[in-house]
Amino acid sequence: MGEKKLAIIATKGSLDWAYPPFILASTAAALGYETEIFFTFYGLQLLRKKLTLEVTPLGNPGMPMPMGMDKWFPVLGTTLPGMQAMMTSMMKAKMAKKGVASIEELRDLCQEAEVRLVACQMTVDLFDMNTSEFIDGVEYGGAATFFEFAGDSDICLYI
């Protein structure tokens, strides 16, 4: 039996949505899958050496908040300056307390396991992103590059 393949498209650039691609890719690699993540649009933020990912309850009524704030705290209140930074540090503290890996750690594990990280060239150009701010080992390509791998994949996820 040949090696199975997993292809992931990572499109989101928030702290919470950074988890699924890196958790699944690192685990798949540990299970013997050949794995590639294609980062496009806001997903490119996940490639920065220095990650500044945040979470926000805005537009996300399903996000649990401390003290049941998601039930009674006015949505408008969460738009106040500093709220997003506060929510982010609370989320990070909770994750550390529960033994959840940091994104940096999962990303390192992906690279150690030879997960291919491909940045979408078009969106890199679109947002004038400085690729020197990206981690080493990132490849660049377009939609056709993605299909070259995804076309033979056993599992393909859009996140």
Added chain:
Amino acid sequence: MADFDDELDASGLNCPLPILRAKKALGGMDAGKVLHIIATDPGSVKDFEAFATQTGNELLESKEEGGKFHFLIKKS
């Protein structure tokens, strides 16, 4: 608990870290050697079964003792 050659304490770590650490530990071991993993993540019980099935490393033992989960995995 039966004999083992190496030990990995993944207590306090959450999914998918126990699996990833176990994979790494097994990578440094010879075929036939046994790794003892200690974990506190309840999800690891199903996950180590799935890990063994998919990687071909044999899960010799899986049990809960003293509020922790213990696994013995034989490297294939």
